[in-house]
Amino acid sequence: MDDLRPAPDRVVALGAVALKAGWWASGPVRRLGWAVLTAAVPEDMARRALRDVAAAVAATVLEMVDVTALVRDHVDLDALVAGVDVAAVVARVDVSGLVAAMDLPALVRQSSATVTGEAVRGVRTAGVSADDTVTRVVERVLRRRGERLA
Structure with a gap:
């Protein structure tokens, strides 16, 4: 199952490729100038998209990384x-x-x-x-020495 998951370095490399492709594809927009870009995409909309x-x-x-193992290996729990x-x-x-429960x-x-029960016993x-x-x-008082009555 873990073999199917991409390694973190592959994810970073894939992200770098996507960033580079995005940068390349955005060349015409960048050439139009920063004023056009900021006018076309409001700042709050860009921030929401980035978020x-x-x-x-x-x-x-986080889905690909075993966070529990990372914490166990790198955090001083004590x-x-x-x-x-x-x-x-x-x-x-x-x-x-708690008392009510x-x-x-x-x-x-x-x-x-x-x-x-213990007291009765x-x-x-x-x-x-x-x-x-x-x-x-x-x-002893009656000085009996024989068999005792049960």
């Missing part, structure tokens, strides 16, 4: 990121919008259910342990 041509050339060049004001970026974050009541219910485990401790104390 349109420049935008088309820039778009064509220096670029170091210049970013993180506090300003964070200040632009819409926290109320979250289902906060469901999140609270889910986390409360988890905590409650802890209480049950402590109850079993306390029951065993009470059973041992009663057996």
